[in-house]
Amino acid sequence: MPARKTSTRSSRTLGQKPSQRAAPVALSPKTKTEKLRIAGVVLERLKAEYPDAHCELDHRNAFELLCATILSAQCTDVRVNLVTPQLFRAYPDAQALSEAVTEDVEEIVRSTGFYRAKAKNLIGMASLLVNKYAGQVPRSIAELIPLPGVGRKTANVILGNAFGINEGIVVDTHVQRLVRRMGLTREPDPVAIEKALMPLFPREDWALLSHLLIWHGRRTCFARKPACAQCVVADVCPSAGIAE
Ligand code: SF4
Numbered sequence: 001m002p003a004r005k006t007s008t009r010s011s012r013t014l015g016q017k018p019s020q021r022a023a024p025v026a027l028s029p030k031t032k033t034e035k036l037r038i039a040g041v042v043l044e045r046l047k048a049e050y051p052d053a054h055c056e057l058d059h060r061n062a063f064e065l066l067c068a069t070i071l072s073a074q075c076t077d078v079r080v081n082l083v084t085p086q087l088f089r090a091y092p093d094a095q096a097l098s099e100a101v102t103e104d105v106e107e108i109v110r111s112t113g114f115y116r117a118k119a120k121n122l123i124g125m126a127s128l129l130v131n132k133y134a135g136q137v138p139r140s141i142a143e144l145i146p147l148p149g150v151g152r153k154t155a156n157v158i159l160g161n162a163f164g165i166n167e168g169i170v171v172d173t174h175v176q177r178l179v180r181r182m183g184l185t186r187e188p189d190p191v192a193i194e195k196a197l198m199p200l201f202p203r204e205d206w207a208l209l210s211h212l213l214i215w216h217g218r219r220t221c222f223a224r225k226p227a228c229a230q231c232v233v234a235d236v237c238p239s240a241g242i243a244e
Contacts, residue, residue: 032199035184038236039200042182045232046212053211055161057081062137062162063129064088067097069157070121070149075112083112094135097126121149139163152191160207169194169201170210174217181221181239 046053056077059065067087071080087108091097097105105119112118125147129135137158138144144155153172159165169175171190179185185196201209220227226243234240 035200038182039184039197041236042184042233043201043205043209043212046216047208049232050212050215053208053215055157055211056214058084059162060088062158063094065162066125066137066147066150066154066158067122069154070125071109071112071118073118073149074114079112083109091126094126094129097122098130100126118149124148125150137162139165141167152194156194156207156210160210164207166203166206169197169206171197172210172214173223174214174221175210177223178213178217178221181226181237181243182233183238 055065057065057068057072058081059068064084068080068084071083071087087105090104090108091100100123102119102123105122106115109115109118109122128147129137133143139159141152141155141159144150144158145152150158152168153170156168156170159167160170171194176190176193179193179197184200185193187193187196197209198206216231217223220231221243226239228234228237228240228243231237231240
């Protein structure tokens with residue numbers, strides 16, 4: 001197992017040309033104790049760095065967040081936020097959306113990509129809410145996952161952000177990339193990553209943790225060329241200076 005790097009090595013590696021750097025690797029600390037130490041530092045530093053970290057999908061209630069999260073698949077939050085005001089004006093609740101004409105919804109959500117499937121999922125989801133849950137969004141993973149367009153990640157987003165229930169950890173593409181770089185897990189699969197992260201972070205911080213990692217991924221730990229020299233956790237990150 002490679003030794004954890006020091007900031008000195010990070011600086012030197014950062015000064016090298018890309019061709020001279022070591023290949024990008026997901027280093028893993030040796031022990032759970034070491035992972036817990038890194039996790040604790042990461043949580044504390046990112047909390048300080050991003051005190052306003054929050055879900056960047058605009059919403060006023062659980063129903064709107066559910067719609068927005070379904071639309072966010074393969075799409076940026078910024079794009080979703082451009083579309084949802086019109087969607088929520090036209091269909092303010094599950095009852096209204098369940099009665100929508102598919103083509104009308106398709107037209108509104110077209111720019112988010114995969115618009116036919118998303119429109120179908122939105123209407124199907126709303127219909128199930130009306131038929132099974134009196135138009136309300138249910139509050140458990142087991143009830144959320146059967147809704148069209150909803151997987152474990154979306155269910156965790158809804159529970160954590162709309163209801164303040166820390167049932168799991170949202171593992172999106174940013175979270176996957178960052179925790180692997182930080183050496184907290186080598187798992188490739190989002191569900192396995194979530195399982196690996198749960199024992200490393202306090203449950204009450206699970207929803208916030210996802211936001212912190214996503215914010216850090218968008219502002220510093222970019223998929224290409226992470227800004228390790230500016231990173232607040234570089235001294236504990238095994239990939240500092242060598243992640244690409
Ligand atoms: S920016 Fe660099 S140092 Fe910071 S978490 Fe990402 S890979 Fe690690």
